Amino acid sequence: MKQDMKEELLIPENxxxxxxxxxFTVKGPEGEVKRTFHNPKIESKIDGNALVFESKKATKREKKLIxxxxxxxxxxxKGVSQGHxxxxxxxxxxFPMTASVKGNIFELKNFFGETVPRTTALPPGLNIKVDGQFIIIEGADKEAASKAxxxxxxxxxxxxxxxxIFQDGIYIIEKDGEPVN
Known part of the structure; x- marks a missing residue:
């Protein structure tokens, strides 16, 4: 059944x-994140210190989108206030592997004794530190950090x-401070 739907999200002070x-552009102490949310049946506006999404005669599709x-x-x-x-x-x-980051290029050397290093391009806007056998990725955009x-x-x-048997590699052990099982 179609009903009017209105959802609010309170905006923190900073x-x-x-x-x-x-x-949508969200700015905070940790940086800035931009993302497009557009649907002709959903109206979005800022009302005081709240972000409001409204839909007249919303179906379950509009409810899911909101x-x-x-x-x-x-x-x-959360990303622009605390970071991910x-x-x-x-x-x-x-074979001891070594990892390094040069700009937005991640390089993995001596993987299973390979002579040619493996490289991949990483999304921009991230702070990546290689500390011994640990790699720490920090950034305001959760999708960019998780993609990296x-x-x-x-x-x-x-x-x-x-x-x-072949267990060598790089593995995610923490996501936003919570250990991965």
Whole structure:
């Protein structure tokens, strides 16, 4: 059944949100994140210190979209106020691997004794530190930080080999300070 729907998200004091034609810009002490949320049936506006999404005669599709927009905006607000961090561990048995970051290029050397280093391009706007066998990724954008972590993990994959035996690689061990099982 179609009903009118109205959802609010309170904006913290040190956060500034602007809306320009579906482009949401969230600014805070840790940086700035931009993202486009546009649907002709959903109206978005800033009312005082709250962000309001409204839809007249909303179907379940609009309800899902509004809840998704709110979840993304909560992540954006958390990112610009506290930041998002991922921690990865370099695990190597026989051949010691070394990792380095030069600009937006991540380089993995001596993976299973390979002579040619493996490289991948990382998303911009992240602070990446390699500290011994740990890699720490920090940034305001959760999607960019998680994409960088997954690209590093995928770079050290060996398709066609048994994962139970060949366990060397880079693995995510913490997401936003919480350990990964």
């Amino acid at each position: 956060i500034n949100i602007t809306i320009e034609g579906g482009l 809840k998704g927009y709110l979840a993304h905006l909560r992540n954006m607000i 961090s991922y921690k990865l561990k370099i695990c190597s048995g026989h 972590a997954s690209l590093m993990e995928l770079l050290s994959r060996r398709p066609g080999f048994d994962k139970r």
